[in-house]
Amino acid sequence: MPGSLTPLSVLGPLAEDERQRIRQQFEAGGSAQDTLRSLCELADRTAQKIFGEVLRVNNAELQGLTLVALGGYGRRLLFPYSDLDILFLFGSEKAEAEFRPLIADFSRTLWDLGFRVSSAGRTLDECKRIEEDNAEFHLALLDRRFLGGDEELFERLTKKILVGPEKQARPFMLAELTKLTKERHARYGNTIYHLEPNVKDAPGGLRDYQAAAWLRQIANGQKDGWKNSAGEEELAANAVDFLSAIRCFLHYSNGRNDNTLTYELQTAAAERSLGVADGAARDAKRSPEEWMRLYFRQARILNRLLLRYIEQKPAAQPTFRERFFSAARGARGDVGKGKSFAVRDGLLEVLDEPALSDRAVTFALFTEAARTGIPLSREAERAIFYILKHPELPQKNTQVNWSMLREILAADYPSMALRPMQRLSLLMDVLLEFKAIDSLVVRDFYHRYTVDEHSLRTIEHLQELADPPDERAAHFKQLWKTVDRRDLLILALLLHDVGKGMAVENHVTGSLEALQSAAARLRLSVYETDEVHFLIEHHLDMSATVQRRDIFDPGTVSVFADAVATQERLQRLCLMTYADIHAVNPEALTPWKAEMLWQLFVATSNHFSRTLDRDRLHASDEVPLLEQVSSQAGGANKAEVERFLEGFPRRYRAVHSAPEIAAHFQLYQKLGAEPVQTELKARHHSFSLTLLTADRPALFATISGVLAGWGMNIVKADAFANAAGVVLDTFQFVDLHHTLELNPSEIARFQKSLADTVNGKAPLEPQLKGRESASKAKPPKVAVETRIGYDDTSSAHSTLLEIMVQDRPGLLYDVGSALARLGCNIDVALIDTEGQKAIDVFYLTERGKKLSQQKQELLQEVLQSTLS
Amino acid sequence: MQRQALGGADTFMMKIEAIIQPSRFESVKDALREIGIEGMTVTEVRGHGRQKGHTEVYRGREYTVDLLPKLKLEMVLPDPLVQRAVDTILKTAKTGKIGDGKIFLSRVEEAIRIRNEERGENAL
Numbered sequence: 007m008p009g010s011l012t013p014l015s016v017l018g019p020l021a022e023d024e025r026q027r028i029r030q031q032f033e034a035g036g037s038a039q040d041t042l043r044s045l046c047e048l049a050d051r052t053a054q055k056i057f058g059e060v061l062r063v064n065n066a067e068l069q070g071l072t073l074v075a076l077g078g079y080g081r082r083l084l085f086p087y088s089d090l091d092i093l094f095l096f097g098s099e100k101a102e103a104e105f106r107p108l109i110a111d112f113s114r115t116l117w118d119l120g121f122r123v124s125s126a127g128r129t130l131d132e133c134k135r136i137e138e139d140n141a142e143f144h145l146a147l148l149d150r151r152f153l154g155g156d157e158e159l160f161e162r163l164t165k166k167i168l169v170g171p172e173k174q175a176r177p178f179m180l181a182e183l184t185k186l187t188k189e190r191h192a193r194y195g196n197t198i199y200h201l202e203p204n205v206k207d208a209p210g211g212l213r214d215y216q217a218a219a220w221l222r223q224i225a226n227g228q229k230d231g232w233k234n235s236a237g238e239e240e241l242a243a244n245a246v247d248f249l250s251a252i253r254c255f256l257h258y259s260n261g262r263n264d265n266t267l268t269y270e271l272q273t274a275a276a277e278r279s280l281g282v283a284d285g286a287a288r289d290a291k292r293s294p295e296e297w298m299r300l301y302f303r304q305a306r307i308l309n310r311l312l313l314r315y316i317e318q319k320p321a322a323q324p325t326f327r328e329r330f331f332s333a334a335r336g337a338r339g340d341v342g343k344g345k346s347f348a349v350r351d352g353l354l355e356v357l358d359e360p361a362l363s364d365r366a367v368t369f370a371l372f373t374e375a376a377r378t379g380i381p382l383s384r385e386a387e388r389a390i391f392y393i394l395k396h397p398e399l400p401q402k403n404t405q406v407n408w409s410m411l412r413e414i415l416a417a418d419y420p421s422m423a424l425r426p427m428q429r430l431s432l433l434m435d436v437l438l439e440f441k442a443i444d445s446l447v448v449r450d451f452y453h454r455y456t457v458d459e460h461s462l463r464t465i466e467h468l469q470e471l472a473d474p475p476d477e478r479a480a481h482f483k484q485l486w487k488t489v490d491r492r493d494l495l496i497l498a499l500l501l502h503d504v505g506k507g508m509a510v511e512n513h514v515t516g517s518l519e520a521l522q523s524a525a526a527r528l529r530l531s532v533y534e535t536d537e538v539h540f541l542i543e544h545h546l547d548m549s550a551t552v553q554r555r556d557i558f559d560p561g562t563v564s565v566f567a568d569a570v571a572t573q574e575r576l577q578r579l580c581l582m583t584y585a586d587i588h589a590v591n592p593e594a595l596t597p598w599k600a601e602m603l604w605q606l607f608v609a610t611s612n613h614f615s616r617t618l619d620r621d622r623l624h625a626s627d628e629v630p631l632l633e634q635v636s637s638q639a640g641g642a643n644k645a646e647v648e649r650f651l652e653g654f655p656r657r658y659r660a661v662h663s664a665p666e667i668a669a670h671f672q673l674y675q676k677l678g679a680e681p682v683q684t685e686l687k688a689r690h691h692s693f694s695l696t697l698l699t700a701d702r703p704a705l706f707a708t709i710s711g712v713l714a715g716w717g718m719n720i721v722k723a724d725a726f727a728n729a730a731g732v733v734l735d736t737f738q739f740v741d742l743h744h745t746l747e748l749n750p751s752e753i754a755r756f757q758k759s760l761a762d763t764v765n766g767k768a769p770l771e772p773q774l775k776g777r778e779s780a781s782k783a784k785p786p787k788v789a790v791e792t793r794i795g796y797d798d799t800s801s802a803h804s805t806l807l808e809i810m811v812q813d814r815p816g817l818l819y820d821v822g823s824a825l826a827r828l829g830c831n832i833d834v835a836l837i838d839t840e841g842q843k844a845i846d847v848f849y850l851t852e853r854g855k856k857l858s859q860q861k862q863e864l865l866q867e868v869l870q871s872t873l874s
Numbered sequence: 875m876q877r878q879a880l881g882g883a884d885t886f887m888m889k890i891e892a893i894i895q896p897s898r899f900e901s902v903k904d905a906l907r908e909i910g911i912e913g914m915t916v917t918e919v920r921g922h923g924r925q926k927g928h929t930e931v932y933r934g935r936e937y938t939v940d941l942l943p944k945l946k947l948e949m950v951l952p953d954p955l956v957q958r959a960v961d962t963i964l965k966t967a968k969t970g971k972i973g974d975g976k977i978f979l980s981r982v983e984e985a986i987r988i989r990n991e992e993r994g995e996n997a998l
Contacts, residue, residue, distance in 0.1 A: 556897045556969075558928050558942075598918035602896075602943055608932040793934045810934030845933050 011059050011111075014118050017052070021119050024048050029086070029258055038250035038281075039083075046084040049121060050075075050153065053090070056119075057154045060112045070101035071108075072160045073153035076126075080149035083250075086257035087264075089124035090116070091146055096129045097159055122263075130159065133167050136175040141182035144175070148223055179224045184316055187217050195592065198305040199459030201447055202272075205252050206265040210305025212249050214312040215242060221315045234311070242311055245304035248281040252301070255280055269449050272298055295447050302445035302456070310429065314384040347371050353383035362393050366403040369410045372427060376417035382426050391430055406436045408528040415493035421466045424500075428462060437500060438527070439520035442507030454591035457506050463589035464499045468581060478600040482584050485577050485607075488840055494534055495578045497524075498541035499585060517542050533663045540575055541582055548583040552602040563609045572660040573614050580607045615808075615847045616800030618655045618834045622729075625651035631664060638668030642675070650674050653729025655834060661724070670734060673698045677732070682761040686753060692721065693746065695737045699764060701727055706832050707822030708770060709735060712760050714816035715773030717743040723818070723837035735835075742815060774819070788842045792873050796862050804833050804849035805857040807865070811873050813844040821846060824868050830857065885953045887982040887995065890960065892947045893921065893975040894967040899945050905966040906949075911959055913998070914949040925973035944975060950982050952995045 025048065032041040057073060060066075077091040078084060094109050096102040113123045126143060136144060147168070152160045172179075191209045194200065198210030205211050234242070255275060256265055267275070275281075276297035281304075282288045292300075346361040347354055347370075354375055361367045368390055375382055393399060414423045427433040434441040443457035453460060471479055471486035489495060501524065505516025521542055525535040547569060555562040570576045583603060588595040625632065625648040632651070636642045650671050651659075662670070673683035677698065685696040697709060706725055713720055722738040746753050762768040790812040797806035809821065818837060825832060825848065834849040850857055857865070894902060899916070906914070920941035927940040951959055960977055968974055987997040 552896075554897055554900055556895060596918055598920065598943055601939070605928070605930065605937065605939060608930045608937055611932060612930060791934070795931075840933060843934070 011063055011115065012055075014115070017055075017119055021048065021052055021121075025086075025120070032254055032258070038247055038254050041254050042083040042085060042250065045086060046079065046082045049079065049084055049090055052119060052121065053092070053116060054154045056112055056115050060108050060115070064108050064111075066105070066108055068156050070097035070156060070159065071095070071105045072155040072157070072163075074160060074163075075149075075151040075153045076146040077149055080146070080151040082151070085250075085253055085263070087122070087260075087262050088257075089122045089263075092123055092125045092153065093147070093150070094125060094127040095133070095155075095159060095163060096127065097156065098131075099129055102127065102129055130163060130167055133163060134171055136171050136178065138178070141179065141186065144179060145183060145220055148220055176224055176226070180221065183217060183220055183224065187214075187312065187316055195454070197455060197459055197463075198302060198309050199445065199456040201449065201454060201456065202266055202268050203301070203305070204265050205249050205256065205267055208305075210302070210309040211265075212246065212253060212308075214308045215246050215249075218308075218312040218315060221312075238311070241307050245307040248300070248304045249308070251281040267301070269294070272447070298447045298456075299445045306429065310384075310387075314388075317381070317384060347374070347386070349380055350383075352380065354380050354386055355383050356386045356389050359389045359393075362390055363399050363401045364403055365401065365406065366410070368393075368432075369406065369414075372423035373410075373413045373417065375426070376414040376420050376423040379419035379422055381422055387426050387430060390426075390432075394430060394432070408530055411436055411528065412493045415496040416491075418472065419469055420496050421462060421469055424462060424465060428458065437524060439501060439504050439524050442504050442516075442520070444507075446507045448506050452590055452594070455589070457503050460589050461500055461503055464582075464585035465496055467585045467588040468495075468499075478588075478595055478597050479584075481600070481604040482581065484840060485581055489577050489581060490574050491534075491537065491578070494537045495541065495581060498538045498545070498578075498582060501538070502542050502545050502582070502586070514543060514546070532665075536663075537575070537578075541578055544569065544579060545582055545586060548579055548603065548606060549587060552599065552606055557602060557606045557609060560613075563606070563613050566606070567610045567613045567617075570610065572657065573611060574661065576607065576610055576614070614657070615836055616797060616806060618657055618836065618847075619801050619804055619849045621656040623651050623654050623656060623659055625649075628659070631659065631667070634664035635668045635671055638665050639671050639675075642668075642671065646675070647671055649730060650728065650732070654726050654734070657724070658726050658734070670696060670698065674732065680761070682764045684757045684760055686757060688746075689738070692738055692740050693718070695735075695739065695760075697733075697735045697737075697760070697764070699733055701731045701733045703831075704823070704826035705733060705764065706735070706835060707819055707826045708764055709737070709760065710816075710818035710822045711770045711774055712763050713737065713739055714819045715770070716756060716759070717741070717745060717815065719813075719815045720818050720837060721839040723835060725832055725835035725837075727833065774816070790843045792870070794866055794869050794873075796857075796866075798856060801849060801856075803856070804851050805862065807846075807848040807850055809844070809846040809848075809869065809873075811844050811846075813839050813842050817844055817873075818846070820872050821869065824865070824872050825850065828861065828865055828868060829853075830861070830865065885995070887950055887985060887998065888953055888956045889948065889950045889980045889982050890956065890963070891978040891980070892963050892967065893919065893944050893977075894947065894963070895969065895973065895975060896943055896945050898967045898969070898974075899947075901966040902947065902963055905962045906959060909955075909958055909962055911949060911951065911955065911962075914947050917946045917948070919944050919946045923973075923976070942973065950985055950998055952998060 025045075028041055028044045028048070031044070032038070053073065061068065072095040074080075074093040074095055075091065076093050078088060079091050084090070094105070096105060109125075109127070113125060116123050150164065190207060190213065194204070194208040196209065198208065200208055203211070207213050252267060252275065253265055256267065256271060257263060259271055259274065272294040276292050276294040279288045279290070279292065279297075281300070346358040346367050347356050349355070354371060356362060356371070362371075371382065371386065371390075374380070393401070414420055417423075424433060427436070434444060440458065440461075443461065446457040448457055455463065468486055471483045474480050474483050501521050502517055503513060504520040505513030505518070508516035508519070510516035510519075518539060521535070521538055524530075525538070530538070547566070551557065551562065551566050555566075557563065567576075570579060580603065584595070584600070587599060587603075628651065632644050632647050635647050635651075636644050639647070651667075659667070669685065673685060673696070676683055677700070681699055683698040687694045695713075699705070710720065718739040719742050720737055720739045723736065725733065725735045727733045741747055746756060759768065759773070763770050763773070790810070792812070793808075793810040795808045797808065800806055811817065822832075829852055830848075830850045831852065832848050833851055836847040838845045852858070852861060892902075903914075906912075920943055922940065922942050925942060927938055927942065929936055929938040931937070947963075949959070956979065960979070963977060984993065985995075985997040986993050
């Protein structure tokens with residue numbers, strides 16, 4: 007027997023002593039890179055010794071077998087509890103058969119010495135084939151390193167066998183690595199901002215850096231846009247050092263290959279300033295939350311580096327055809343401010359980089375992304391980042407105003423702007439208050455993400471409602487589509503948890519303080535501030551009501567409705583609650599919870615529409631309002647203001663601000679001189695008409711008729727009356743033929759026509775005739791079934807008539823006329839439209855009483871006939 | 875009847891399954907905690923007994939909830955604690971209306987703590 011293996015009783019303690027020495031050096035402040043290299047050297051020495059001994063003991067020749075280190079081991083970076091990835095390379099199948107028993111001895115001995123061997127065996131011929139279902143193996147092979155055995159065999163592998171196949175397989179490898187990376191990122195929710203991140207595999211972890219390195223290596227210099235600047239390389243190297251230190255620490259703390267940075271280990275890491283370079287920074291005391299901000303900063307660098315390659319199509323060399331036609335193509339593709347950016351290959355690219363020094367251009371780019379859903383390219387982000395990091399460059403329009411931000415927040419895809427703004431730290435420039443929650447870890451077992459990530463996810467969950475991903479979202483899609491003032495809802499979501507980063511006991515209080523500061527700086531109106539204030543203050547109410555109250559109890563609904571006050575607020579609050587729960591973690595919004603939330607919304611919405619005439623203003627109780635209106639109306643007599651307000655439904659107060667009510671009061675004051683007062687305002691894509699006059703028969707029908715005659719399609723309306731019988735109707739309508747838009751002089755004529763018709767000075771019928779045939783021209787895109795229903799119980803005074811029908815111009819006139827013909831008085835009307843569906847609620851009386859059964863049946867017949 | 879648990883102990887373990895109104899959960903949980911019962915499993919469930927479903931009409935569409943949302947609480951306790959726990963749940967979960975829910979009791983053969991493999995009542 008030609009000798010025997012060195013006993014484990016000798017080798018074991020030697021290896022263990024060396025491991026302990028390396029560990030002590032790391033824990034005394036040694037660098038992660040030194041630790042990884044030392045562990046690799048230990049593994050190399052041990053593997054080579056064992057391999058040599060196994061060959062000797064078995065009288066075997068070196069020829070035909072090579073040990074090849076792969077993956078991290080191949081890169082000479084071995085973490086304390088990582089596997090040794092080893093390829094046993096055989097010269098031939100005969101060699102493989104001969105060496106199998108030796109390999110078993112070798113592997114077993116290494117295991118006994120505490121090295122976890124993860125091995126593969128291939129013959130040289132087998133290495134010529136690219137295994138399409140084993141991309142991970144080929145990726146690991148990219149880091150191959152000779153470890154021991156037949157060196158000539160290794161040279162043949164590297165310089166001859168693999169050259170052709172690796173070159174041919176480049177597109178496949180690039181595609182596979184991209185796919186694997188996207189799958190890995192998706193497993194972690196496509197975010198770096200986990201409260202307990204996996205420092206190897208999560209986005210922003212060490213795997214991201216390695217994937218980027220592999221992508222560059224596979225591309226082999228053929229991708230022009232993939233070179234990093236020296237500064238970027240340095241940042242990436244520092245980030246790798248930081249994360250490597252964490253990973254070593256995790257391995258030593260856990261005693262196994264566990265890469266999750268748990269809360270407990272975050273505390274321990276912060277105490278020792280893990281990963282922080284020597285000097286004052288290292289000595290500074292940090293809370294775990296502050297230390298985690300360092301972590302996220304580094305993770306962002308690695309993640310951004312990788313995403314540049316993953317998300318962007320590499321710039322291909324243009325063909326002749328493309329070059330010749332590029333000018334025409336560029337002109338077609340150009341959008342945006344002075345052609346500073348355009349869409350190329352599905353990404354927003356910057357055409358004129360110096361133009362970005364004008365912040366208005368940068369924001370126009372973000373607005374375009376928010377409007378269209380087209381993402382910014384990584385190069386565009388790099389260009390913006392460069393400008394931000396060089397304040398010595400001349401910059402203008404650096405103050406962002408509310409109207410710029412509002413456009414982004416009101417768009418269909420706000421997160422397409424907000425995400426890059428956050429990555430570039432621009433979001434914190436615009437909303438200083440958001441800085442309080444930048445990368446903020448707040449420890450609880452329910453939330454999965456940092457506070458800022460949670461806030462941005464709420465917005466993404468709302469965006470998704472345009473095309474709901476699952477059954478939980480189905481009900482809420484329509485709410486998102488029709489919600490009024492989305493910008494205020496999105497602003498509320500950005501600020502609602504800011505208080506968690508402030509030194510306050512209750513985070514809602516902190517968030518409200520932050521709102522006041524943001525509102526003052528951005529110059530939000532009083533109404534806007536109040537609406538956002540309401541949402542932040544009550545953002546937990548709906549969830550609490552669902553969990554702690556019986557939502558099928560009318561009493562619960564009534565209390566909740568009182569707190570919410572208006573349908574508009576209810577809609578925004580419901581969406582906010584949906585998004586807030588959904589963004590806690592992927593499982594938080596169970597179908598059960600979504601259903602409960604929806605049921606509460608429906609019950610409350612119905613409560614609003616069915617109790618309009620129950621809750622009326624007692625003006626003498628509204629002292630602050632009286633004072634505000636009186637003051638806003640130039641010091642008007644309070645008694646007169648009281649008479650004006652007395653008896654209006656509470657909804658009137660809830661949906662109009664004090665300045666608006668003051669403006670209505672001023673119209674009311676002029677009724678003596680002119681018995682029909684109107685105010686017309688242009689809004690975004692529509693007009694808003696307010697009309698005040700004394701009540702009279704068929705008033706609602708007359709106004710609706712005039713609007714129909716002018717080709718206006720009414721989308722919303724409220725009709726209220728006060729105790730003195732003064733009617734205040736507000737109509738929101740779309741100018742179908744752009745009459746008023748294109749002919750501003752027609753506005754005065756329109757208002758006069760309205761006043762004259764209502765006053766009886768001009769007949770209505772001739773106005774209607776001209777438009778009748780035009781309104782019947784187009785067939786509906788979506789057929790809506792007509793439903794007519796009565797509710798005699800919700801109101802003590804009136805019969806509620808609810809109509810759901812296909813919307814069309816002139817519809818409200820038809821309904822109003824039918825009601826008038828049958829002697830039905832409209833106490834209150836609530837008119838709304840949802841796509842092609844008109845939803846009308848009327849509180850009707852006949853001679854001061856509810857409608858009789860007979861009248862209801864007759865009215866039903868007439869309406870069915872009119873509406874069919 | 876002689877009741878004897880595995881291992882020859884004199885008492886045995888019972889599982890309490892309580893289906894309750896979601897709005898009563900906080901009160902039930904707090905009351906159980908006051909008598910020293912903290913461990914329980916809570917599941918969101920739907921169901922109905924005699925309580926009818928609920929229908930709301932919103933914008934012309936009916937939203938009917940046939941299976942009403944409830945919460946199911948499960949806990950395993952040593953027998954001496956069971957009656958007290960049941961009484962507490964009965965007291966705090968009751969509203970007096972149909973739909974208050976039900977409590978089920980069943981015997982548990984064995985309980986094992988995964989962390990340290992303790993068995994029987996020691997595992998509770």
